[in-house]
Amino acid sequence: MNISFEYVKPERISLLGHSDLSGKWVQARIAEDPTLLGLGDLILKDKERIQPRAGRLDLLFQDADASRRYEVEIQLGSTDEAHIIRTIEYWDIERKRYPQYDHTAVIIAENITSRFLNVIGLFNGVIPLIAMQMSVIKVGPNISLMFVPVLDQLNLGLVDEDEEVQEVTDRAYWEHRGSKETVAMADEILEMIQQLDRDFNFKYNKFYVGLAKNDEPNNFISVRPKKSVLRLEARLPRSDELDQQLENAGLDVMEYRWGKYRIRLTKEDFQEHKKLLSELLGRAYKAANP
Numbered sequence: 001m002n003i004s005f006e007y008v009k010p011e012r013i014s015l016l017g018h019s020d021l022s023g024k025w026v027q028a029r030i031a032e033d034p035t036l037l038g039l040g041d042l043i044l045k046d047k048e049r050i051q052p053r054a055g056r057l058d059l060l061f062q063d064a065d066a067s068r069r070y071e072v073e074i075q076l077g078s079t080d081e082a083h084i085i086r087t088i089e090y091w092d093i094e095r096k097r098y099p100q101y102d103h104t105a106v107i108i109a110e111n112i113t114s115r116f117l118n119v120i121g122l123f124n125g126v127i128p129l130i131a132m133q134m135s136v137i138k139v140g141p142n143i144s145l146m147f148v149p150v151l152d153q154l155n156l157g158l159v160d161e162d163e164e165v166q167e168v169t170d171r172a173y174w175e176h177r178g179s180k181e182t183v184a185m186a187d188e189i190l191e192m193i194q195q196l197d198r199d200f201n202f203k204y205n206k207f208y209v210g211l212a213k214n215d216e217p218n219n220f221i222s223v224r225p226k227k228s229v230l231r232l233e234a235r236l237p238r239s240d241e242l243d244q245q246l247e248n249a250g251l252d253v254m255e256y257r258w259g260k261y262r263i264r265l266t267k268e269d270f271q272e273h274k275k276l277l278s279e280l281l282g283r284a285y286k287a288a289n290p
Contacts, residue, residue: 008139008140010137010138010139011137011138011139012135012136012137012138013136013137013138013143014077014110014136015076015077015110015136016076016077016110021136021143022076023058023074023075023076026074026076026108026134026145027047027058027059027074029145030059030072030074030145031044031047031059034061036145036147037070037072037106037132037147038147038149039061039063039070039106039130040063040064041063041064042061042062042063042064042070043061043062043063043064043206043207044059044060044061045060045061045062045069046059046060047059047060051089051090051093052093054086054089054090054093055086055090057071057072057073057090057094058072058073058074059071059072059074060072060094062101062207064177064207064224067101067102068101068102068103068104069094069098069101069102069103069104070103070104070105070106070130071087071090071091071094071103071104071105071106072106072108073086073087073090073105073106073107073108074108074109074134075107075108075109075110076109076110077109077110077111078109078110078111078112078113078116079107079109079111079112079113079116079131080116081116083107083109084107084116084119084120087105087106087107087129088105088127088129090105091103091104091105091127091129100258102128103128104128104129104130105127105128105129105130106129106130106131106132107120107129107130107131107132108131108132108133108134108147109131109132109133109134110133110134110135110136111133112131112133112150112151117131117150117151120151129151130149130151130152131149131150131151132147132148132149132150133147133148133150134146134147135147135148168203168204168205168206169204169205169206170204171183171204173204173206174186174204174209174225175225177225178224178225178226178227178230179225179226179227179228181228181267182225182226182227182228182229182230183225185225185230185265185267185270186202186209186223186225186230188270189221189223189230189232189277189281190202192277192278192281193211193221193281193285196281196282196285197213197285197289199213199214200212200213200218201213203217207224208222208223208224208233209222209223209224209225210222218288218289219235220234220235220284220285220287220288220289221233221234221235221281221284221285226264228266229252229264229265229266230264230265230270231254231262231263231264231265232262232263232265232277233260233261233262233263234260234261234263234280234281234283234284235259235260235284235287235288236259236260236261236280236283236284236287237259237287238256238261242261242280242283245276246261246263246276249273249276251263251264251265251269251273252264252265252266252269261280265277
């Protein structure tokens, strides 16, 4: 079967001074669909975030694993000194307020000249910084946004409760972000915990599913349902004995961080190692509730 296509020449539009499209429009599109930036699975944390004595941060994103935040500033037209300084200033404020996260500054502009690219490059390696050139493309009656990284961050070198109030979600939210199968695995984790203390229940937050007892958070265990695996985190002092048990079981153990064991569990892993997982939950419960 022959398929014919009609070539349509795209037209690049400048937003600076445009009568209908603005920086707010760009901000709204990115907030609706963070995948436009190509930075992974991001969740919108805040828009127009007020900075003490320093204006407002355009967009704040957090990755789905809640370990990194991106401070995003948008500039119509060409980037300039003020744009660079403002982006770095907001990044610095946020990292000082919330040092438990890794932070990356993101500069977005329609035009990043070689002069300012060199200036931004001087900071990169000291400040985790990404520069993106933004294009608005019109094809026929439709318009689209494109973001091309012209400078990527150099990697230098969490806790689960933010200082702010966590945004509460529900079971349906996690069945959509993860899957019904992995949420059902989480239910079995809760059943094991309730054998230790019937008063514990899940609290569905935007970045993780935690525990609450009598409506008070007590996250010695948290879970993050994904599409095909359940990520289980248990707050426990690290021990050689437990390291060896998990290794012998062949479980997918992530790097020990923030005082937590972090394990990716498939359905098969979960069914095969229920006894070991129950022991892990019991240890974490005793450590948090002496």
